[in-house]
Amino acid sequence: GENVEQHPSTLSVQEGDSAVIKCTYSDSASNYFPWYKQELGKRPQLIIDIRSNVGEKKDQRIAVTLNKTAKHFSLHITETQPEDSAVYFCAPTDKLIFGTGTRLQVFP
Amino acid sequence: DADVTQTPRNRITKTGKRIMLECSQTKGHDRMYWYRQDPGLGLRLIYYSFDVKDINKGEISDGYSVSRQAQAKFSLSLESAIPNQTALYFCATSDSGTAGGLGYEQYFGPGTRLTVT
Numbered sequence: 687g688e689n690v691e692q693h694p695s696t697l698s699v700q701e702g703d704s705a706v707i708k709c710t711y712s713d714s715a716s717n718y719f720p721w722y723k724q725e726l727g728k729r730p731q732l733i734i735d736i737r738s739n740v741g742e743k744k745d746q747r748i749a750v751t752l753n754k755t756a757k758h759f760s761l762h763i764t765e766t767q768p769e770d771s772a773v774y775f776c777a778p779t780d781k782l783i784f785g786t787g788t789r790l791q792v793f794p
Numbered sequence: 795d796a797d798v799t800q801t802p803r804n805r806i807t808k809t810g811k812r813i814m815l816e817c818s819q820t821k822g823h824d825r826m827y828w829y830r831q832d833p834g835l836g837l838r839l840i841y842y843s844f845d846v847k848d849i850n851k852g853e854i855s856d857g858y859s860v861s862r863q864a865q866a867k868f869s870l871s872l873e874s875a876i877p878n879q880t881a882l883y884f885c886a887t888s889d890s891g892t893a894g895g896l897g898y899e900q901y902f903g904p905g906t907r908l909t910v911t
Contacts, residue, residue, distance in 0.1 A: 718897025729884065729902040730837065737897065775836060779897045782827070782852065786836040 692776055692785035699766050700793055707788045709776030710758045716778040719752055719759045724787075725772045733774075734761070766792045797821045800885050800903040807875050808911055815870045815906050817885030826868040827886040827900065828852075828860060830879075837884065843868055844890065875910040882907050 689712040699705050709719075720735035736743045736750045736759065743750050747766075752759040759778070763770055771792045776785040798819045807813050817826065828840040829852075839852030841860040849860060857879060859871045872879055886900040 720899065722900075729904055730900075731902070732899045735899065777837075777900075782839045782842065784829075784837040786834065 690776065690778060690783050690785045692774075692788050694788060695786065696789045696791070698791045698793065701766060701768060703766055705761075705763045705766055705770070705790055705792075707761045707774055707776075707790070708758055709760070709778065709785050711776075711778040712757065713778070714754075714757065718779045719750065720777050721748075721750060721761045722775045722777065722784075723772045724775065730775060763790075766790075768792050768794055798885060798887055798901050798903040800883075800906050802906060803904065804907045806909045806911065809876055811875050813872045813875055813908070815883055815885075815908070817868045817870070817903055819866050819885075819887045819901075819903075821887055821901060822865075823887040823901075824865065824890045825888045825898075826862065827888070828858075828868070828870045829884045829886065830854065830881040831884060831905075832881050840870065840883075872908075872910075875908075877910045880908060880910045 691710045693708050717738040721733055722730040723733045724730040734745055734748050734750050736752050741752055747764050749762040773787045773789050775787050801816045824845050827842040829837040831837050838854050840854055840858050841852055843849050843862045846862050861869050883906045885903040888898040888900045
């Protein structure tokens with residue numbers, strides 16, 4: 687079956703630094719690659735997504751890059767701020783399987 | 795996001811009791827999902843439904859059942875609750891689009907925190 691792994695499981699950075707979270711998947715049929723952010727006590731919400739015909743997508747301080755050959759995609763957050771502190775999940779389709787999450791802490 | 799609502803928001807129940815969690819949406823989406831979230835395990839899919847007459851098991855469906863009463867309503871039942879079903883439960887919806895497949899943003903409800911004692 688589909689195997690989804692996220693690394694690292696926890697990440698601590700200083701405010702202003704960059705953060706990178708990687709998601710590795712096994713199903714070569716996956717063609718949609720979203721990242722969700724879940725703040726403490728809140729519901730997960732989509733922050734950025736990419737489809738398989740695109741290698742990179744950027745939205746202000748966040749970006750997602752995709753390497754379909756190697757079956758991984760990454761979330762990049764630049765100029766991190768304390769409000770970026772949350773748990774981030776990847777969820778490559780088509781199996782509706784979420785990664786186990788990365789807890790990002792941004793220290794002021 | 796009031797478009798996806800869940801009731802109750804919190805529930806404490808005893809082992810062996812039957813319990814139903816309800817989800818309603820006003821987004822007009824055909825697809826609805828139930829997930830459970832446990833610390834360190836992310837979100838795991840219990841059941842999903844692509845339309846009123848379509849129900850599919852997810853990776854952890856044992857001990858659960860669902861009912862899709864209407865396009866906007868999808869309920870999850872625990873027939874005989876057990877303590878290891880203590881978790882945070884999320885309902886979600888997504889569009890079906892025109893390209894098929896599963897690749898669309900999911901909109902989550904606020905969650906139901908269930909405790910089975």
